[in-house]
Ligand SMILES: Nc1ncnc2c1ncn2[C@@H]1O[C@H](COP(=O)(O)OP(=O)(O)OP(=O)(O)O)[C@@H](O)[C@H]1O
C-alpha cells in the first residue's frame with residue numbers, strides 16, 4: 188500500500204488547493220467552484236492510483252510522482268522557447284493555422300495566418316462566460332470515476348477553449364503545439380474544451396513537444412470534445428517530446444447523431460511516460476467513430492493507451508486499429524474496452540491491436556475488453572504480437588535493399604494500416620519519416 | 636567465369652541437403668536444372684542468394700571470381716545476382732513501385748551512380764512493364780499482396796527486367812502458369828538474354844525449355860548433379876521420368 192502522504196506532490200497539491208481553490212474565486216463562476224470542490228473530494232478519496240487499480244495494473248505512475256515538483260509556471264514563454272517549440276513540432280510542407288500553448292498557457296499569436304471568424308480560440312480562463320463552455324464544461328467527462336481526471340478538474344490551470352460555429356468548415360488543419368519546458372520540475376494540469384457545433388467540420392493536430400533538456404515536466408491534461416449533430420472531426424495527436432516529459436492525458440468525447448469522429452494518436456520517442464486515455468461516448472444513434480493509434484517506443488519508455496468505446500445507442504459504428512512497435516527496453520500497454528449497452532442494437536464495433544517486438548527486452552501488455560449487453564450486434568477484436576518476418580526481410584535484401592533499410596521498410600509497412608488513414612498528406616509523410624528515423628541499425632538492435 | 640560452384644555442401648536444421656554440387660556457368664549461357672521434388676533445387680538457389688538458415692558446410696562458390704558465400708544477400712544482389720522465387724513473398728504495406736525504386740537505387744548507389752531521375756524511372760518501369768505484360772494497376776499495389784500465382788511470377792520477371800542482373804536464377808517460374816503467361820514470361824527472358832548475362836532455369840517441365848532454349852540441362856538428385864547434357868536430356872526426362880537415374884545413383888543415408 189502506498190501512503191499518499193509520503194508523496195511530496197500529494198502534500199503540495201493539498202496545500203495548493205487550500206490556498207488557491209478552496210474559497211470561491213472572483214474570476215470563476217460558482218458552478219466551476221462547485222465542480223472543483225466535488226472533484227477535489229473525489230481525488231482525496233481516490234488518491235493517486237497504484238498498480239492495484241485495474242486500469243493502472245501495468246503502469247506504475249507512483250515513482251514518476253515521487254520527484255519534487257513545483258505547481259506554478261511562468262505564463263509566457265521566452266522567444267527561444269517558442270522557437271524551439273516551433274522547430275520541434277514542425278511538419279514540413281503542411282499548410283495550417285498554428286497556435287502554441289507553453290506549459291498549458293495559450294501564447295499570443297505569432298502566426299500570420301488569421302483564424303476565420305467562425306472559429307473561436309481563447310484560453311480556458313477567458314472562456315468561462317461562453318454559453319458553450321457552460322453547456323459542456325465538466326459534463327462530458329465523469330470526474331468522479333478517474334483519479335487524474337478528478338485532480339485535473341479540481342485544480343486545472345491553463346488550457347484552451349475552441350469552438351467552431353455550426354455549418355462552418357475550417358479550410359486548413361489547426362495545428363496546436365503544446366510545448367513543455369521548465370527550469371525546475373513542474374507539475375501542470377491544462378484543461379481543454381473543444382466544441383464542434385452542428386454540421387461543422389475541422390481537422391485538429393495537437394503536437395506534444397518538450398524540446399531542450401530542462402527539468403522534468405509532469406502533465407496531467409484533460410480535453411473534452413463535444414461533437415454535435417452531423418459534425419465531422421479529425422483529431423490528431425502527435426507526441427514526440429523529449430525524455431523529461433511525463434504526460435498523462437485524458438480525452439473524453441461526446442458524439443451526437445450522424446457525427447463522425449476520427450481520433451489518431453501517434454506516440455513516438457522519447458517521453459519517459461505516456462498515458463493516453465481516449466474515451467468516446469456515443470450519445471445518440473447513427474454515429475461513426477474511427478480510432479487509429481501508432482506507438483513506437485524505445486529506450487525505457489512506457490507508453491500506455493487506454494481506449495473506451497461507449498456504445499450507448501443503437502446503429503452506431505466504431506472501428507479501432509492500434510499498432511505498436513517496441514524497441515530496446517520499452518514497455519507498451521494497450522487496453523481497449525468496448526462497451527455495448529443493452530439498448531445499443533445494430534452496433535458495429537471492430538477493434539484490432541497489433542504489436543511488433545524488435546528487441547528481446549521489450550514488453551507489450553495488450554488487453555482487449557469486450558462487454559456486450561445487446562444481442563443484435565457485430566463486434567470483433569484481435570490482438571497480435573510478433574516479430575519481423577524473416578522471409579520478407581530476405582525477399583527485400585535479395586533485391587539489393589540493405590538490411591537496415593529493409594527493416595525500416597517493413598516497420599513502415601506494418602504501420603501502414605494506421606498511416607494510410609491519415610487524411611493530411613504532409614502529416615502522413617512526416618509520420619512515416621519519424622518511424623524510419625527511429626528504426627535502429629542492426630548493430631544497435633543486437634547490443635541491447 | 637560467371638559462376639563457379641565447387642563441391643558445395645549445405646544443410647538446414649542439421650539436415651544435409653546439398654551433397655557436393657559442381658557447376659560452372661559462363662557469361663551468355665542458359666542452364667536448366669531439373670530433378671524430382673525435394674532434391675535440393677530451391678535449396679541451391681537459396682544458398683546462392685544468401686538465405687540465412689542454410690549453412691554451407693563444405694565447398695566454395697565464386698561469382699565473377701569473388702567469394703559469393705562471403706557476401707550479405709543484398710551485396711550479392713548488388714553484384715548482379717537475382718533469384719526469381721518459387722514462392723514470392725507477399726508484403727502488405729510496401730508498394731510495388733516504391734520497392735522497385737528503392738531496390739534500383741540501392742544497386743545504383745553500390746555502383747557509384749546517383750539515384751535515377753523520377754522521369755527516367757517511370758519510363759523504364761513502363762518499358763519493362765510492357766515487356767512482361769504486367770498489369771499497370773498492380774504496380775501501385777502492395778507488393779504481391781493478393782496477386783494471383785501468375786501475377787506474382789510476372790512480377791518476379793518485372794523485377795528481373797528492372798534490375799538487369801548478370802546472373803538470374805528462375806526457380807520454377809513456369810509452375811502454375813497458363814500457356815499465355817508462359818509465353819509472356821519466356822518472351823521477356825529471351826529479350827533480356829544476351830552474351831553478357833546468364834540464366835539458371837529450375838523447372839519440372841520440358842515445355843518451358845521449348846521457349847527458353849537452354850545450352851545445358853542438369854539433373855539434380857539427392858543433393859547432387861547426377862547427369863548433365865544438352866536440351867535433348869530434358870526431352871528424355873519428360874518421357875522416362877527420373878527413376879532410371881535414381882537406380883544408378885542410390886540415395887545416400889540422410890543423417891537426422
Ligand atoms: N527450412 C527447411 N527446414 C527443413 N527442411 C527443409 C528446409 N528447406 C528445405 N528442406 C528440405 O530439403 C529438401 C530439399 O528441398 P528443396 O525445396 O530444395 O527441394 P526442391 O528440389 O526445390 O523441390 P521442389 O521441386 O518440390 O520445389 C526437402 O526434403 C525439404 O523438405
Ligand SMILES: [Mg+2]
Nearest residue numbers: 676677678721
Ligand atoms: Mg523448389
